[in-house]
Amino acid sequence: MPELPEVAGLSTFLGEHLEGTVLTKLQVLSVAVLKTADPPYTALEGRTVHGVRRFGKFVSIDADGLHFVFHLARAGWLRYTESPSEAPLRPGKGPIAARLGFTGRDGLRIGVDLTEAGSKKSLAVYVVADPQDVPGIAALGPDPLESGFSLGEFAEILAANPHQIKGVLRSQSVMAGIGNAYSDEILHAAKISPFAMANTLDKDSIRTLYEAIHNVLGTAVREARGKAPGDLKDTKRGGMSVHGRAGEPCPVCGDTVREVSFADTALQYCPTCQTKGKVLADRRTSRFLK
Structure with a gap:
């Protein structure tokens, strides 16, 4: 998408x-x-x-x-x-x-x-x-790359959402433009589990996530600028660290990128970088596998 x-x-x-x-x-x-x-x-x-x-x-x-x-x-x-x-x-x-x-x-x-x-x-x-x-x-929420989108506004959004952070990042009524792929990349860059609850993140994690949103999206926007439509898909795939790379080594730590599959989509993450080495169960409502 x-x-x-x-x-x-x-x-x-x-x-x-x-x-x-x-x-x-x-x-x-x-x-x-x-x-x-x-x-x-x-x-x-x-x-x-x-x-x-x-x-x-x-x-x-x-x-x-x-x-x-x-x-x-x-x-x-x-x-x-x-x-x-x-x-x-x-x-x-x-x-x-x-x-x-x-x-x-x-x-x-x-x-x-x-x-x-x-x-x-x-x-x-x-x-x-x-x-x-x-x-x-x-119905769109704020654009995360707009200059007026502040850390304080972002913190308020998370505090009001008792849902998994992966879903919050993807919700267009919460923030506009982030989908499945870039939410995986943002969470990997921020070293946050996709299953973490948005309203439980501490101040340091919120700041790190806010910065990851700007760094990941900002870099991708710069890479896309000037590209013809036919080249944009390859540019996107080439910039991914974990999304679409299940089974491959994480470029940061070398651990194997894992996947959680749902009915019509899937997410990818690195256990070492994001879940303290624990592997997430491949079911939507599961807790960590031991």
């Missing part, structure tokens, strides 16, 4: 390449993808792009005050080309959920496809007058 750094990279890339272009064509291939009806998505055609902005994991393209907003969900991605195909698209055929065409002042034609792999379709598209009209954006 694209998370804050990749979505930030996509937003910057699209802003640099689309600003000043005219949205000349928009095809939505699946009714399930489009979450709004008024205004109609056809109202976007002929409008000039004035900017692209990120809201958590959402991307908003401003076209003369009307906003095309999308969320890539778990299996979605974006394909960018400066030699778009003119072949007609057939609804329900292939991974393309929506296709956008743009034309620059110099006649350059740009194509953007929103794609989604797998049978479970969650990618979402909205056409709104204000990004805050998108329910998911309106």
